Amino acid sequence: MTSVIAGLSFLLALATGQYTPDWESLDARPLPSWYDEAKVGIFMHLGPYAVPGVESEWFWLQATRNESEGDQKCAKYLEDYFPPKFVYQDFGPMLTMDFFDTDFISDLVVDSGAKYLVFTSKHHDGYCNWPSTYSYGWNSMAVGPRRDVLGELKSSFEKRHPGFHFGVYYSLFEWFNPIYLKDKENNFTTREYALNKMQPEMKELINKYTPDVLWVDGEWEAESEYFGSTDFLAWLYNESPTKTNIVTNDRWGQETRLKHGGYYCGPDRFSPGTLQDHKWENAMTVDRISWGHRRDINIEEIFSMDELVSEITKTVSCGGNILINIGPTKEGTIIPVFQERLRSIGAWLKVNGEAIYGSKPWTTQNDTLASNVWYTKKESDVYGIVLGWPNDDVILLGAPKVEQGQTKITMLGFSGTLDFTTEPEGLAVQFPSLGKVVQGCSAGCQWGYVLKFEGLAKDDDFKVDTGIRV
Incomplete structure (x- = not known):
């Protein structure tokens, strides 16, 4: 009898367009068609980690541990160039974004041929690129550029490129947030961080900027029940101002990748090379090493255009979207080689986009004789x-x-x-x-x-x- 009632509840939810806070109901939500038609998006990681610009966007964590050569490189950089009491938060005022030209960036993204952008609203360091009510003193209005970075960027797209799909990245957890660490110490039997910081902050983000993509991350330490993921998604799909258009990925808890959520993005740089039975995305980087800006980057560490077009082609052929990441500098600029790669992708898509946008997988993905x-x-x-x-x-x-x-x-x-x-x-x-x-x-x-x-x-x-x- 219980299973019958559950089944009837599920069918009722589908019929009324109301989703219940469980994976069976939430996973049944149709993916808004714009996403599959778009095929190509641009990803941008920008935060205080761009100030040192060393190793990766995980600089803060890497500088505090000693598990790899990269970790040692970050710790040595701090030791060599900064006074003994210098801490990661001291990078905040140095994130000036003096030359963060939102019109230039929105034009560049559109010139790349991309149909959507995912911009970092908050990474694992907890720094917010908008004046978050839940991040006092550690956001872009309070320290650093003293600007509403997300708001300005979205306004530029709305003004210059109506119909473009603006999205945000949000990390569910924060490495060193004491409230989160207390929950973690309690084996996540308490949920103070999830209930009083993460969930209300995400709702503020959605209500204020109405993104078409919510790309979540930082889920691997706790299950979705701790984060309250199903409750949040039910609100997102039923009540939020962007409930009709928004798409989400699958990083909602340590058990959800490639199982639950919207489209599947799996591990970073997910490129299976074969047809998948669920809509998926390949989030990858132009810089082979880092998602954030690296000041010591070398040209051989940049994907060539041959490699980028190959990645776009294989991804779309196998039914995926591709999300191509670049990391702006602490001044808010895009280094020339990234500009060149994005514009070259756009030039290729201008000629060949007919085979990409709005396409579907064919009977065969990779030719049986010609592997290229x-x-x-x-x-x-x-x-x-x-x-x-x-x-x-x-x-x-x-x-x-x-x-x-x-x-x-x-x-x-x-x-x-x-x-x-x-x-x-x-x-x-x-x-x-x-x-x-x-x-x-x-x-x-x-x-x-x-x-x-x-x-x-x-x-x-x-x-x-x-x-x-x-």
């Missing part, structure tokens, strides 16, 4: 994204099956149709000369060349659950 070819689909058209130019201007493909007299193959950014022949081994597609392609579409065609197949022989598409239930 990945597929997407939109309505009846199939796109083969070729990573690199083929030898002798010919590529042999195993997945597409042509329909005699019906199939047409073109290349995005190049006018005219491409010749092809059916060989015993597969489909041989003749590329035009590389010089003509580059001349026709400039830098935007480099790194990945998109073949568009129209009128292929019918095939039963693999029906992937992208988490979009309407």
